[in-house]
Amino acid sequence: MDKNVDFSSLSIREEVFELYEEMVQLRRDMHRVPELMFDLPFTREIILKYLKNLGLKIYEQVGKAGIVAVIENPGPCILLRADMDALNITERNEKEYQSIHTGNMHACGHDGHVTMLLIAAKVLSKMKLSGSVKFLFQPAEEGGHGAREMILDSGYPVLENPSVDSVYGIHLTNAVKMGNIVAAPQWASCSSDYFFIEIIGKGGHASAPFLTIDPISAGCQLVVTLQTIVSRNVDPKHQAVLSVTMFHSGEVFNAIPDDCKIRGTIRTFEPEVRALIEKRIHEICAGIESGFSCKVQLRFEHFYDPIENNEACANQCAATFKKISPQGTRGIVAPLIGEDFFYFTNARPGCFMMLGCGTDELDAPLHSPSFDFDERAMLIGASYWVQLTLDLLSP
Ligand SMILES: [Zn+2]
Ligand SMILES: [Zn+2]
Numbered sequence: 001m002d003k004n005v006d007f008s009s010l011s012i013r014e015e016v017f018e019l020y021e022e023m024v025q026l027r028r029d030m031h032r033v034p035e036l037m038f039d040l041p042f043t044r045e046i047i048l049k050y051l052k053n054l055g056l057k058i059y060e061q062v063g064k065a066g067i068v069a070v071i072e073n074p075g076p077c078i079l080l081r082a083d084m085d086a087l088n089i090t091e092r093n094e095k096e097y098q099s100i101h102t103g104n105m106h107a108c109g110h111d112g113h114v115t116m117l118l119i120a121a122k123v124l125s126k127m128k129l130s131g132s133v134k135f136l137f138q139p140a141e142e143g144g145h146g147a148r149e150m151i152l153d154s155g156y157p158v159l160e161n162p163s164v165d166s167v168y169g170i171h172l173t174n175a176v177k178m179g180n181i182v183a184a185p186q187w188a189s190c191s192s193d194y195f196f197i198e199i200i201g202k203g204g205h206a207s208a209p210f211l212t213i214d215p216i217s218a219g220c221q222l223v224v225t226l227q228t229i230v231s232r233n234v235d236p237k238h239q240a241v242l243s244v245t246m247f248h249s250g251e252v253f254n255a256i257p258d259d260c261k262i263r264g265t266i267r268t269f270e271p272e273v274r275a276l277i278e279k280r281i282h283e284i285c286a287g288i289e290s291g292f293s294c295k296v297q298l299r300f301e302h303f304y305d306p307i308e309n310n311e312a313c314a315n316q317c318a319a320t321f322k323k324i325s326p327q328g329t330r331g332i333v334a335p336l337i338g339e340d341f342f343y344f345t346n347a348r349p350g351c352f353m354m355l356g357c358g359t360d361e362l363d364a365p366l367h368s369p370s371f372d373f374d375e376r377a378m379l380i381g382a383s384y385w386v387q388l389t390l391d392l393l394s395p
Contacts (some may be wrong), residue, residue, distance in 0.1 A: 034086030063149030176356030
């Protein structure tokens with residue numbers, strides 16, 4: 001046991017604690033067989049088998065591969081979400097439960113998310129509630145927009161029937177010590193946009209550059225100038241990241257190429273900052289075009305919006321968490337990660353919370369081939385789900 005985690009100070013709910021072995025088993029079964037995107041046959045089978053034993057109303061193919069289990073009562077309706085998919089990463093951990101799907105790995109903790117929600121569903125299915133709960137198991141969080149697919153599903157649009165009043169999500173993270181959370185009052189994840197730039201010059205012999213329009217010189221200048229956007233245009237009280245992640249041009253020693261391809265990503269929170277950065281990229285590209293007499297083509301792809309928490313919901317989540325971890329701290333600054341839970345918070349008030357699972361031994365970040373988490377963190381998460389539901393829907 002990590003000496004820095006004082007487990008005795010936590011108030012794990014008794015009904016959850018009794019299911020710890022079952023919890024570990026579920027998580028390890030899923031961890032061994034990580035599946036990607038919408039193709040989740042084994043993971044779905046585990047979830048469906050477990051839910052069917054609870055006698056809940058189940059919708060099986062929502063958003064292609066999503067599953068929703070519903071406890072229905074008169075009163076308000078809340079939605080609790082877990083994502084199911086893994087990543088195309090080769091696991092470096094050598095554990096008894098390591099991935100047997102070579103090349104795939106649960107490196108984002110989604111096996112833990114599913115497990116915590118299953119356990120909560122089991123506990124809550126035996127309780128009296130004054131409202132409805134939708135336990136939502138989502139496919140394709142890792143870049144496949146699975147949340148959007150589930151919301152837009154024509155057979156069972158998950159935010160309707162009954163209409164959902166508020167939405168909640170948990171993400172495990174080793175960046176926060178176990179027993180603590182980040183529950184941001186507003187921005188819970190950043191926007192994630194991509195830019196694609198192509199500089200079209202005029203190639204020629206390397207010995208006669210004056211007869212060419214050199215796209216490499218123009219590209220280098222462009223990359224350097226892009227770096228001034230965050231440092232010189234964005235107000236330092238806002239957070240933003242601009243990273244150039246690809247620069248391809250030329251093939252040989254003795255020729256200046258025709259073109260240069262540059263790609264990168266922008267991360268930020270506020271829509272004004274997002275718009276400012278885009279505007280500056282346009283202006284810089286136009287400046288490079290006239291300054292170097294080349295052509296610059298620019299295209300953006302808006303991949304993820306930021307998750308905007310509702311402040312009252314976030315405060316409720318923090319208050320609930322305090323009951324589970326009275327000495328835990330609440331962080332309010334979200335990490336610069338992208339998450340497709342924004343499809344839910346764009347439609348309904350809610351809160352996406354980072355649940356600390358970090359210990360001295362296990363501190364590899366999300367998406368690392370060495371990522372693993374202390375499974376006792378699932379006791380905290382499942383207790384939190386149960387407590388949150390009771391706090392929101394007590395008879
Ligand atoms: Zn991830
Ligand atoms: Zn994730």
